[in-house]
Amino acid sequence: MRAWIERQRCLIDFSVANLGRRKARNLGLLGAYILLVFLLASVVLYGDALRREARLLLADAPDIVVQRLSAGRHDLIAADRLDALRALRGVRRADGRLWGYHYDPTLAANTTLQVPLVNPPGPGETVLGATLARARGLNPGDTLALRGDDGAIRAFRITGLLSSASELVSADLMLVNEADYRAFFGIPAGFYTDLALTVGNPAEAGKIAEKILTRQPGSRVILKDEMRRTYDAVFNWRQGLLLTFLGTVLAAFALLAWDKASGLSAEERREIGILKAIGWETGDVMRMKFWEGALLSTCAFLAGYVLAYLHVFHGGGALFEPILKGWSVLYPKFTLTPQIDLMQLASLFFLSVLPYTAATLAPVWRAATLDPDEVMRE
Amino acid sequence: MIELSSVDKTYNAGKANEYRAGRGVDLRIKPGRVTALRGPSGSGKTTLLGLIGGLTRPSSGRVRLDGRDISALPERFLTELRRATFGFVFQQFQLIRGLSVLENVMLPAAPTGEPHRQVVERAMDLLGQLDLADRADTPCQRLSGGEAQRVAIARALINDPPILIADEPTAHLDSALSLQILAILGELRAQGRTLIVSSHDPLVFDAGLVEHIVDLRDGRVVAEQ
Amino acid sequence: MAAALAFAYVTVAAWATPEIKVSFSGRWRGSNRVAWVFGLGLIALLAVLADATRSPDRSAARSLARELQLTDLALFNEARYARHLTQADRHAAFQDHPMALEHFPAGALTVPMSADARLD
Numbered sequence: 001m002r003a004w005i006e007r008q009r010c011l012i013d014f015s016v017a018n019l020g021r022r023k024a025r026n027l028g029l030l031g032a033y034i035l036l037v038f039l040l041a042s043v044v045l046y047g048d049a050l051r052r053e054a055r056l057l058l059a060d061a062p063d064i065v066v067q068r069l070s071a072g073r074h075d076l077i078a079a080d081r082l083d084a085l086r087a088l089r090g091v092r093r094a095d096g097r098l099w100g101y102h103y104d105p106t107l108a109a110n111t112t113l114q115v116p117l118v119n120p121p122g123p124g125e126t127v128l129g130a131t132l133a134r135a136r137g138l139n140p141g142d143t144l145a146l147r148g149d150d151g152a153i154r155a156f157r158i159t160g161l162l163s164s165a166s167e168l169v170s171a172d173l174m175l176v177n178e179a180d181y182r183a184f185f186g187i188p189a190g191f192y193t194d195l196a197l198t199v200g201n202p203a204e205a206g207k208i209a210e211k212i213l214t215r216q217p218g219s220r221v222i223l224k225d226e227m228r229r230t231y232d233a234v235f236n237w238r239q240g241l242l243l244t245f246l247g248t249v250l251a252a253f254a255l256l257a258w259d260k261a262s263g264l265s266a267e268e269r270r271e272i273g274i275l276k277a278i279g280w281e282t283g284d285v286m287r288m289k290f291w292e293g294a295l296l297s298t299c300a301f302l303a304g305y306v307l308a309y310l311h312v313f314h315g316g317g318a319l320f321e322p323i324l325k326g327w328s329v330l331y332p333k334f335t336l337t338p339q340i341d342l343m344q345l346a347s348l349f350f351l352s353v354l355p356y357t358a359a360t361l362a363p364v365w366r367a368a369t370l371d372p373d374e375v376m377r378e
Numbered sequence: 379m380i381e382l383s384s385v386d387k388t389y390n391a392g393k394a395n396e397y398r399a400g401r402g403v404d405l406r407i408k409p410g411r412v413t414a415l416r417g418p419s420g421s422g423k424t425t426l427l428g429l430i431g432g433l434t435r436p437s438s439g440r441v442r443l444d445g446r447d448i449s450a451l452p453e454r455f456l457t458e459l460r461r462a463t464f465g466f467v468f469q470q471f472q473l474i475r476g477l478s479v480l481e482n483v484m485l486p487a488a489p490t491g492e493p494h495r496q497v498v499e500r501a502m503d504l505l506g507q508l509d510l511a512d513r514a515d516t517p518c519q520r521l522s523g524g525e526a527q528r529v530a531i532a533r534a535l536i537n538d539p540p541i542l543i544a545d546e547p548t549a550h551l552d553s554a555l556s557l558q559i560l561a562i563l564g565e566l567r568a569q570g571r572t573l574i575v576s577s578h579d580p581l582v583f584d585a586g587l588v589e590h591i592v593d594l595r596d597g598r599v600v601a602e603q
Numbered sequence: 604m605a606a607a608l609a610f611a612y613v614t615v616a617a618w619a620t621p622e623i624k625v626s627f628s629g630r631w632r633g634s635n636r637v638a639w640v641f642g643l644g645l646i647a648l649l650a651v652l653a654d655a656t657r658s659p660d661r662s663a664a665r666s667l668a669r670e671l672q673l674t675d676l677a678l679f680n681e682a683r684y685a686r687h688l689t690q691a692d693r694h695a696a697f698q699d700h701p702m703a704l705e706h707f708p709a710g711a712l713t714v715p716m717s718a719d720a721r722l723d
């Protein structure tokens with residue numbers, strides 16, 4: 001055992017010496033490799049973190065949302081449907097929700113106006129999402145004037161801001177009370193944007209939804225599970241897009257390594273010959289080359305992953321923000337909850353270390369099985 | 379004792395450029411003596427050394443080391459044998475560029491699993507004997523010819539082999555350096571090692587070191603004394 | 604945590620690699636250097652793993668979401684139909700046709716909901 005360890009250590013000694021011989025090239029390679037792992041790991045960590053964030057924050061979303069469709073489009077729903085829904089077995093609670101979009105020409109962005117069920121603002125008052133307030137440069141006490149549905153300008157006094165810890169869900173929110181909301185949008189009493197239901201047993205939500213569909217045809221029913229899956233799908237898709245791209249880059253990288261190695265230079269072949277002539281087995285040569293590849297790629301993995309972690313969870317995923325942000329004017333500030341999935345860590349490790357190591361090793365195999373007497377020739 | 383019996387070596391057998399570098403060689407090399415293969419360039423000296431040292435296998439015939447047929451050994455055992463029994467000094471030095479003198483000398487010991495400290499000590503010891511102690515950290519491409527040859531000798535000796543094979547050890551050196559190398563070989567002989575060298579340098583044969591001369595021509599042994 | 608690990612590592616490594624004190628010809632063995640670099644890398648990884656166990660306070664955002672019965676993240680608000688992805692019309696991200704070119708990057712980053720995720 002001691003001898004085995006000492007032997008591996010000696011081989012590693014020479015691998016390191018070997019790597020040191022082409023310092024500039026190997027450092028360049030390491031840098032490119034670190035960058036690649038960094039991007040790959042960033043995408044995976046960021047996508048997963050966003051997905052988890054969505055699940056966490058929306059864990060208490062309404063179990064069922066019922067909308068009315070009119071000619072295939074979302075329409076206002078009559079309040080009297082609430083009673084019918086409340087009467088359904090298993091439905092614990094049903095509320096009418098009032099929310100809608102207002103295009104703010106100053107910002108050239110949509111804001112979401114919503115009426116809170118509890119603690120609504122007073123008449124002519126509003127509570128703003130932190131992102132929106134920041135974008136408009138507004139503070140509590142200021143007044144916000146908006147042109148309503150009837151063309152009249154209405155002024156809202158800002159009585160408070162939503163906590164900036166909640167920006168990820170509240171960036172563009174503008175909370176007003178019911179009367180102001182109806183007046184502003186011209187929505188008559190007795191109608192809601194949609195209805196939100198809470199059920200006693202979430203496992204029965206599907207059954208209840210089916211019942212709603214048969215009793216109130218023309219409704220559209222959205223289950224909480226669907227909401228969750230929507231966000232899973234959204235982030236999967238985005239992640240998949242980037243991963244496909246990065247996977248291609250990784251494959252190209254391994255290919256490059258293969259190409260580089262399969263054109264073993266005369267010098268390298270000569271060196272392998274020398275090693276074999278002075279008593280190295282084919283296996284020893286392979287082990288040394290293995291260590292070379294493994295050291296380089298493991299190093300790249302460790303550095304790339306740690307950097308990616310810092311980037312995503314301490315740097316706010318700065319590189320991805322422009323992608324997600326797109327044209328958004330009201331982009332929330334948020335930090336993601338750090339979490340590492342060990343399975344994912346392992347698969348990233350293998351994905352980044354194995355192909356490269358294998359690609360560098362395979363061509364050496366051919367050279368290392370050659371007769372060592374080549375070195376005797378001049 | 380090394381015995382070669384009717385050894386043939388054919389390069390590129392069956393191809394247009396087929397070349398018979400060894401033809402029916404019969405040879406006995408006694409331990410503890412200095413044997414020299416002599417012949418002009420292309421006469422098959424290097425080929426024969428390769429066959430003796432187990433670097434390559436004969437196309438036909440047998441090579442025996444202490445009665446054991448090594449021409450049929452599987453690669454693994456042959457490598458082990460090479461490591462433990464033979465030290466090689468190649469005609470071209472064949473040091474690895476970019477590695478230091480010390481690293482080059484230690485190379486053959488790497489697969490043995492011997493404690494590192496021990497190997498370093500022995501290597502430094504050898505370098506000291508060969509007057510190279512202060513060059514240990516020098517990258518070997520910066521060495522002069524004489525130094526490189528001595529490093530090659532140190533490398534050949536790191537595993538303390540009983541047999542040293544040196545292919546034209548004075549070929550690239552001037553007379554003074556050649557004599558220096560011959561003196562070193564003389565010391566190794568005095569340590570009781572078996573030396574097998576090849577050369578067409580008269581200096582080697584005039585030095586009175588060689589006890590057994592094998593004359594080669596076109597892959598054949600033409601005379602022995 | 605990471606600092607303690609690093610300290611423990613340096614102590615153990617210094618003890619296990621006597622060559623550092625008696626380095627031959629002024630240099631460390633390659634394998635020792637590897638052990639050091641990788642040891643530090645592992646510590647960084649462990650520090651990261653330890654850091655990942657902390658859970659920042661999300662209660663404010665969660666209770667707001669519950670109170671307001673929110674259903675969506677306010678991430679994509681460049682377009683009306685992307686703001687409430689879960690509430691939007693089917694194929695809303697594509698407006699008319701799944702292959703239609705999108706005006707907004709967010710639309711290019713989202714997919715229509717798969718058929719089995721929808722009830723209607």
Ligand SMILES: Nc1ncnc2c1ncn2[C@@H]1O[C@H](COP(=O)(O)OP(=O)(O)O)[C@@H](O)[C@H]1O
Pocket residue numbers: 377389390397398399417418419420421422423424425426
């Ligand atoms: N691997 C090889 N393939 C083909 N021909 C070879 C090979 N090695 C040596 N030869 C040929 O065999 C002959 C003997 O070579 P060598 O043993 O190197 O002679 P010497 O060492 O006496 O100069 C030379 O003509 C050489 O060209």
Ligand SMILES: [Mg+2]
Pocket residue numbers: 420423424425469545
């Ligand atoms: Mg020759």
